[in-house]
Every structure is written in C-alpha cells, then in structure tokens.
Amino acid sequence: MHLPHEAVLLRVFLGESARWKHQPLYEAIVLKARELHLAGATVLRGPMGYGKSSRLRTAKILRLSMDLPLVIEIVDSEEKIQGFLPVLDEMMHSGLVTLEKVKVIDYRAGPDVTAPPEI
Numbered sequence: 001m002h003l004p005h006e007a008v009l010l011r012v013f014l015g016e017s018a019r020w021k022h023q024p025l026y027e028a029i030v031l032k033a034r035e036l037h038l039a040g041a042t043v044l045r046g047p048m049g050y051g052k053s054s055r056l057r058t059a060k061i062l063r064l065s066m067d068l069p070l071v072i073e074i075v076d077s078e079e080k081i082q083g084f085l086p087v088l089d090e091m092m093h094s095g096l097v098t099l100e101k102v103k104v105i106d107y108r109a110g111p112d113v114t115a116p117p118e119i
Contacts, residue, residue, distance in 0.1 A: 003039045003107040008081040010074040012088065014095035015057065016045070017067040025091065026070050032087060039076040039107065046071065051096065075102065 018025035026043050033041045048058045049069035057067055074081070081099065088097065 003075070003104050004077050005104050006078075007039075007075050007102050007104045008078045009100050009102045010072075010076075010081050010084070010088075011098045011100075012072040012074075012092070012095060013051065013097075014070055014072075014092070015051075015067045016070050018093070018095065020091045026072055028091060029072055029088065032091070033074050033084065036080075036084060036087070038074055038080055038084060041072060041074045044071045044073065045069075052094075075104070 012029060014025060016024070016026070020028040030041045030043060046057075046069035048056070050056045051069070057069055074084070076084075078101075085097075
C-alpha cells in the first residue's frame, strides 16, 4: 500500500468502556478502518486522563478504573481520512476527534513473523 509523504493523522480520544453494536468502540473503529483500507491504525491506552466531563480516569491500584482513556491514531492520505470521518461520526456518541497534517518519512512492512523461515 502506498502512503503519500504528505498525509493526515486522525486521532480519536475516547473511553475504554465506549461501545458500538455490542463491541468495544475502539475495536470497531480499527476494524472499520482496516475494512476501508486505511494505511494503518494503532490504539494507545492511557494510564490516566480526563475529558470534557472532567471525570478523572486512572489505573492506580487504589482507584482501578474500567474506563481508561484510549487514543486511536490513524494515518492516511487526506482524501481517505476525510472519507472516513462520516463513518466515524456515525459510530461515536462522545469523545474528541482531531486532525493534523503529518509528513511521512517512511512506510514499509517488516518481515512476516508468522511465516516459516526461508531455507
């Protein structure tokens, strides 16, 4: 898959407990991005954070939260990201979405670790 040097980074901030049709929202977003052939997506789990409600979410032992903050990062061309936004809008009921232009330095796949070694 080709990724242009001038691309867009889509960030989605949401809580771990957010759902979409009986599955975790973060999972649904990543799977939909893959289905639509976006270049790549990563989910990052935060040990602490808060959003618009100012409700603190933390992974501290004495305050275990089942709703830790998550960030989904998706990178692709501006055209493909713009095409994904209506899909994302339909899936999200709360959270924050940001876009920023990024410069892609390199995009290549490493060796397939599941493939048997070549002899």
